[in-house]
Amino acid sequence: MSDASVKITEIFYSLQGESTTVGLPTVFVRLTGCPLRCGYCDSEYAFYGGERMSLELVLEKVAAYRPRYVCVTGGEPLAQRDTPRLLRALCDAGYQVSLETSGAMTLEQVDPRVIKVMDLKTPGSGESQRNLWENLALLGEADQIKFVICSREDYQWAKLKIDEHRLAERVGDVLISPSYGQIRPRDLADWVVADNLPVRFQLQLHKLLWDDTPGH
Numbered sequence: 001m002s003d004a005s006v007k008i009t010e011i012f013y014s015l016q017g018e019s020t021t022v023g024l025p026t027v028f029v030r031l032t033g034c035p036l037r038c039g040y041c042d043s044e045y046a047f048y049g050g051e052r053m054s055l056e057l058v059l060e061k062v063a064a065y066r067p068r069y070v071c072v073t074g075g076e077p078l079a080q081r082d083t084p085r086l087l088r089a090l091c092d093a094g095y096q097v098s099l100e101t102s103g104a105m106t107l108e109q110v111d112p113r114v115i116k117v118m119d120l121k122t123p124g125s126g127e128s129q130r131n132l133w134e135n136l137a138l139l140g141e142a143d144q145i146k147f148v149i150c151s152r153e154d155y156q157w158a159k160l161k162i163d164e165h166r167l168a169e170r171v172g173d174v175l176i177s178p179s180y181g182q183i184r185p186r187d188l189a190d191w192v193v194a195d196n197l198p199v200r201f202q203l204q205l206h207k208l209l210w211d212d213t214p215g216h
């Protein structure tokens with residue numbers, strides 16, 4: 001594994017709160033740093049600081065929990081040079097690995113065994129100009145595309161993009177969830193049902209269970 005290393009904010013064991021593996025016990029590896037500044041970001045504490053660790057050390061810390069599922073998140077994981085190597089090593093170790101990414105960096109180097117959960121940044125995030133639309137071609141049946149909705153306008157935008165890029169046919173699931181505390185979850189749920197939108201509606205399970213406490 002050579003001298004590859006990554007900067008880590010935290011490694012913890014919790015229930016997956018998002019995506020289609022929601023509810024499954026999962027180890028989270030949160031990488032430090034992000035070039036984006038989404039207005040709603042719940043992980044700002046991962047922008048700075050962190051501890052540099054060899055891939056061996058990360059694998060050792062993950063293995064201590066004896067998990068089946070590992071979720072690599074951040075910050076923006078793909079903003080670090082050695083993240084593709086970390087992802088490959090985690091797959092080689094036999095875990096089912098998922099990656100949470102903003103889609104602002106190319107997915108080209110990501111191991112095909114990794115389940116990619118790519119957020120398409122809505123106008124309400126303030127970062128939609130960072131979406132790399134070429135990444136859509138690198139997603140498949142096992143992957144997921146996600147929209148975090150801040151307003152009715154964001155919802156209309158998401159609906160348009162789902163239709164324009166035939167997103168529901170491209171990936172296993174198109175996820176839609178409310179920006180926490182910004183819109184009423186029930187409004188978004190009603191819009192999805194009224195439009196028969198081909199998406200999976202989600203609430204962040206970990207926030208219902210543990211509020212917004214880091215490490216969960």
Ligand SMILES: C[S@@+](CC[C@H](N)C(=O)[O-])C[C@H]1O[C@@H](n2cnc3c(N)ncnc32)[C@H](O)[C@@H]1O
Nearest residue numbers: 040041042043074075076100101102119179180
């Ligand atoms: C913290 S980000 C880390 C990974 C990557 N930077 C990204 O944006 O996908 C993980 C996921 O949490 C979502 N998220 C962050 N803050 C949120 C909030 N306040 N409400 C709902 N989802 C949020 C992001 O949109 C993203 O899908």
Ligand SMILES: Nc1nc2[nH]cc(C(=O)O)c2c(=O)[nH]1
Nearest residue numbers: 014015016017018073206216
């Ligand atoms: N429980 C839990 N599930 C999560 N799924 C994605 C998370 C993230 O921050 O990327 C997250 C998180 O922070 N906690």
Ligand code: SF4
Nearest residue numbers: 034036038041075102
């Ligand atoms: S890209 Fe992800 S980590 Fe970065 S600011 Fe946006 S939500 Fe937060």
Ligand SMILES: [Mg+2]
Nearest residue numbers: 042043073216
């Ligand atoms: Mg989170």
